[in-house]
Amino acid sequence: MNRSTHDVIIVGARCAGSATAMLLARRGLRVLVLDRARYGSDAVSTHALMRGGVLQLQRWGLLDEIVAAGTPPVTRVVFHYPDETTPISLKPAAGVRALYAPRRTVLDRVLADAATAAGADVRFGVTVTELLRDDTGRVTGVAGNDTDGRRLFASAPLTVGADGIRSLVARETRAAVIRTAATDGTAFLYGHWDDLPLDGYEWLYAPGSSAGMIPTNDGQTGVFVGTTPARMKATRRAGTAHQAFSALLAMASPAAAERVSAARAPRRLRGFAGIPGYVRQSWGPGWALVGDAGYFEDPLSTHGITDALRDAELLAEAVGEIHSGTATEATALAGYQETRDVLAGRLFGTVETIASFTWTIPELRRLLLEASSAMSEQVEALQRFDQHDRSTAAVMAG
Numbered sequence: 001m002n003r004s005t006h007d008v009i010i011v012g013a014r015c016a017g018s019a020t021a022m023l024l025a026r027r028g029l030r031v032l033v034l035d036r037a038r039y040g041s042d043a044v045s046t047h048a049l050m051r052g053g054v055l056q057l058q059r060w061g062l063l064d065e066i067v068a069a070g071t072p073p074v075t076r077v078v079f080h081y082p083d084e085t086t087p088i089s090l091k092p093a094a095g096v097r098a099l100y101a102p103r104r105t106v107l108d109r110v111l112a113d114a115a116t117a118a119g120a121d122v123r124f125g126v127t128v129t130e131l132l133r134d135d136t137g138r139v140t141g142v143a144g145n146d147t148d149g150r151r152l153f154a155s156a157p158l159t160v161g162a163d164g165i166r167s168l169v170a171r172e173t174r175a176a177v178i179r180t181a182a183t184d185g186t187a188f189l190y191g192h193w194d195d196l197p198l199d200g201y202e203w204l205y206a207p208g209s210s211a212g213m214i215p216t217n218d219g220q221t222g223v224f225v226g227t228t229p230a231r232m233k234a235t236r237r238a239g240t241a242h243q244a245f246s247a248l249l250a251m252a253s254p255a256a257a258e259r260v261s262a263a264r265a266p267r268r269l270r271g272f273a274g275i276p277g278y279v280r281q282s283w284g285p286g287w288a289l290v291g292d293a294g295y296f297e298d299p300l301s302t303h304g305i306t307d308a309l310r311d312a313e314l315l316a317e318a319v320g321e322i323h324s325g326t327a328t329e330a331t332a333l334a335g336y337q338e339t340r341d342v343l344a345g346r347l348f349g350t351v352e353t354i355a356s357f358t359w360t361i362p363e364l365r366r367l368l369l370e371a372s373s374a375m376s377e378q379v380e381a382l383q384r385f386d387q388h389d390r391s392t393a394a395v396m397a398g
């Protein structure tokens, strides 16, 4: 049996958990991070980073490692519509000259290593099975098992759920859902192709189906198709996963389908059935949620990792205030949630409408402009957070 005491325990060691752990450990807090996954393992996710995510990696000093892992820079985004193709060159802004789409085997490892280097105790192969509480119901830590079946008990004044969409911490604390998307969410099929050259991110849209092509490590291109869960089910029932993928890609863009069919396909495709986006109450006595555990935006935004890195920064700031005695737990954590919800709210709503697949192309183009402007707003807020006043009020001003 293993018993230990920490300042903060974090369940989940991917973008949200490891980033939060790194920031807290850099402040000198004693942080334990537990993840049931293997170190360096992949996740069910494509991996396009938007400007806010690259900005975070850069200012945390981690972007060089992502680049050194052979992650290609992205300086162009091409939007394909049924009757038109719109290429856009990315302008350097917020100190970011290019976007990147590291595989999760690269990104999550770099973040976990950075947390360890900062002094956090990051352990993989440990499944958290329950939260511990005191007589008042306050969360006081976690219990779990390692891969050899050894029991582990850890206690801390704060337990953070960075444990994704099926968060145990959210379930055990009965964290209320305060906003749910009105649509069923987007269902995806995706994989990684060899010999599929492209110049930047390519996003493809047609009524009923959408797709993306993302240059990544090892010279590969991640390709995804997304549609409504109902259409995905019907398409998959009609044939193999590869056939469903080809049919949906041809629907999004016949020209792209031709390019992809000339490249070397992966043996296996991965799927995601789609769930409606949600925003959860993300704190209570002794606990907080970060990343997908607390806020899940439809993956069609390709902004979830960027969201997780943003929220890691906001939560670490709030925990720092508690730890230094400048704010009470309730004030600091309520401020964290409020800031997150103000920053993220506009994009959440726009992406929800895009994921409905009920738009016409002119409507979609307006929605994409709106999404781009909402993302820029978040980048500006993150910059204010960095440069001036780190209080949550300052982030929301402007």
Ligand SMILES: Cc1cc2nc3c(=O)[nH]c(=O)nc-3n(C[C@H](O)[C@H](O)[C@H](O)COP(=O)(O)OP(=O)(O)OC[C@H]3O[C@@H](n4cnc5c(N)ncnc54)[C@H](O)[C@@H]3O)c2cc1C
Binding pocket: 011, 012, 013, 014, 015, 016, 017, 034, 035, 036, 037, 043, 044, 045, 046, 047, 048, 049, 050, 126, 127, 128, 129, 162, 163, 164, 165, 166, 167, 168, 188, 271, 272, 290, 291, 292, 293, 299, 301, 302, 303, 304, 305, 306, 307, 308
């Ligand atoms: C199909 C798809 C495509 C996507 N594409 C993109 C994209 O292109 N760009 C983008 O920015 N975002 C994308 N996203 C969203 C992105 O994957 C998520 O927003 C991101 O992974 C959230 O990170 P996280 O750290 O909060 O959670 P996760 O990455 O889900 O990590 C949670 C971790 O918690 C661990 N865990 C869970 N329960 C326990 C437990 N009880 N004990 C111990 N450990 C536990 C898990 O093992 C896991 O490692 C996509 C999502 C999907 C589904």
